[in-house]
Each structure stands twice: as C-alpha cells, then as structure tokens.
Amino acid sequence: QVQLVESGGGLVQSGGSLRLSCAASGRIASIDFMAWYREAPGKERELVASITSADTTNYRESVKGRFTISRDGPKSTVYLQMNNLKPEDTAVYFCYVMTDGPLVYWGQGTQVTVSS
Numbered sequence: 355q356v357q358l359v360e361s362g363g364g365l366v367q368s369g370g371s372l373r374l375s376c377a378a379s380g381r382i383a384s385i386d387f388m389a390w391y392r393e394a395p396g397k398e399r400e401l402v403a404s405i406t407s408a409d410t411t412n413y414r415e416s417v418k419g420r421f422t423i424s425r426d427g428p429k430s431t432v433y434l435q436m437n438n439l440k441p442e443d444t445a446v447y448f449c450y451v452m453t454d455g456p457l458v459y460w461g462q463g464t465q466v467t468v469s470s
Contacts, residue, residue: 358459374447
C-alpha cells in the first residue's frame with residue numbers, strides 16, 4: 355500500500371530550471387533515507403542526491419552547486435530543485451525511499467530533457 359508519485363519533469367533549454375517532487379503515501383511509519391537517481395539512455399542508473407532523516411545531504415560532484423535536495427516538514431515528500439541545467443542532465447529521474455523496515459520503494463520515473 356505504499357506509493358511514490360513523481361512530478362515536475364519536462365523539456366527545458368540549457369541554463370533553465372526544474373523542480374521535481376516525489377510524494378510518498380500509504381502505510382509508512384517512518385522514512386530514513388530519500389534520494390534521487392537518474393538513468394540516461396544507454397547508461398546505468400546513478401545516484402544524484404540523497405537526504406537522511408536528519409537532513410544530511412549528499413550530491414554527486416557533477417551537480418554540486420546546481421541541484422538542491424530537500425524534504426517537507428512531515429518528510430513525506432522529497433524535492434529536487436535543479437538549476438543551470440545542462441544537456442548532460444538529460445535522463446529519467448527516479449525517486450527512492452527507504453523506510454526503517456528496512457523496505458525500499460521506487461517512483462515511476464519522470465523525464466527531464468535539456469536541449470542545447
């Protein structure tokens with residue numbers, strides 16, 4: 355009964371911005387860890403950013419200074435603010451949630467396309 359619903363993807367020009375959202379619903383007692391992954395055509399899925407229940411954040415080097423991951427107050431929604439987007443950011447972005455079970459859930463993916 356756990357669902358992750360992603361939104362916010364789209365097509366933008368280089369230098370533009372997008373904000374991705376991932377809302378968790380269902381029978382979730384607590385969320386320990388949330389993250390965003392991405393998968394570009396022909397490449398493996400890679401970690402983009404993560405945030406813990408203590409709000410500790412980490413980013414891959416290529417997005418530092420451009421992307422920001424955050425949670426809402428109840429910590430049921432995770433966001434990824436993406437600024438100064440580049441063509442190499444083009445990918446399907448997936449939300450990832452780990453509960454204290456531990457159980458892992460994935461979002462359905464949202465397409466981000468950055469044109470040059």
